[in-house]
Amino acid sequence: MTEDLTTRDITDAKVSTAISYNDGMLALAETPKELYSEHAVRLGAIVLTLCTQGTYTLKINGEPYTIGCNDLLVCVPNTVIEHVDLSPDVESRSIVLARTYAERLTMMAGNNWDMHLFLKHNPVLALTDEEAGLFRQYYDLLHTKLTRPRRQHHRELASALLTAFLYDFYDTTERFSGFTPQGYTSSDRLFKDFINLISDTYPRPREVAWYASRLSVTPKYFSAVVKERTGLSASPFIQRYIVADIVYLLRNTTKSIKEIAIELQFPNLSFFGKYVRHHLGCSPKHFRAKMGQPDKE
Secondary structure: OOOOOEEEOHHHHHHOOOEEEEOOOEEEEOOOOOOOOOOOEEEOEEEEEEEEEOOEEEEEOOEEEEEOOOEEEEEOOOOEEEEEEEOOOOEEEEEEEEHHHHHHHHOOOOOHHHHHHHHHHOOEEEOOHHHHHHHHHHHHHHHHHHHOOOOOOHHHHHHHHHHHHHHHHHHHHHOOOOOOOOOOOHHHHHHHHHHHHHHHOOOOOOOHHHHHHHOOOOHHHHHHHHHHHHOOOHHHHHHHHHHHHHHHHHHHOOOOHHHHHHHOOOOOHHHHHHHHHHHHOOOHHHHHHHOOOOOOO
């Protein structure tokens, strides 16, 4: 596998004529050519591609796969794609979710980490005609609603449609896995309990010690278990959830920045601004401006 990889995320798709819609958080595409390259790339977004005609072969994390009609390719962030070969008649429909947006939506499911692990090792799902048809219906509805002139509740509508789509997607994947991993160790159970805890807690505390205390383990052991499962220490992993909440509130609500800081239990507006600049690269107000969302004073 190629060692020097470029990361392709949702923002790269803006230059592609194959992308029929892209707002920086959600993209829709009707050919895999621009999403998957013959060169090795690491995907920085969640990509769901349904093959509707033809075939293509590729390597996913070093393993070869052949994808045909009604096969759904699901790539979680950090998936490495290479050696893509498309048949001349290939057609597909792709829904692409930026990592932060997808994390905020998928937190609705308590077992989403089990699903993540399952999909990481089983990226190609053979759908029934009914399941494939449902995917196409969601794609067509999203495309119709999101490409028309913007209306007042454009973002709320997108979130609602994606929420419905994800619930259907979860139900479909349960047919393949059931999400009942066998032989859980004590550290497996600890991590699963942590995922359930952080998923069910809002606003989410930022302190590692808070979670370790609730799980009755030391912060050092807790952080070691999280890093073993995710590649991240506990603090940056927790921050991903908090940043996803911030992005959602800034992008999809009309609450003022001060109201959001209070809701998420930041000690003051200055600390909240520094936190956002550190993780998003700009101030909360600038982030809203980039998303086309006016700030509420």
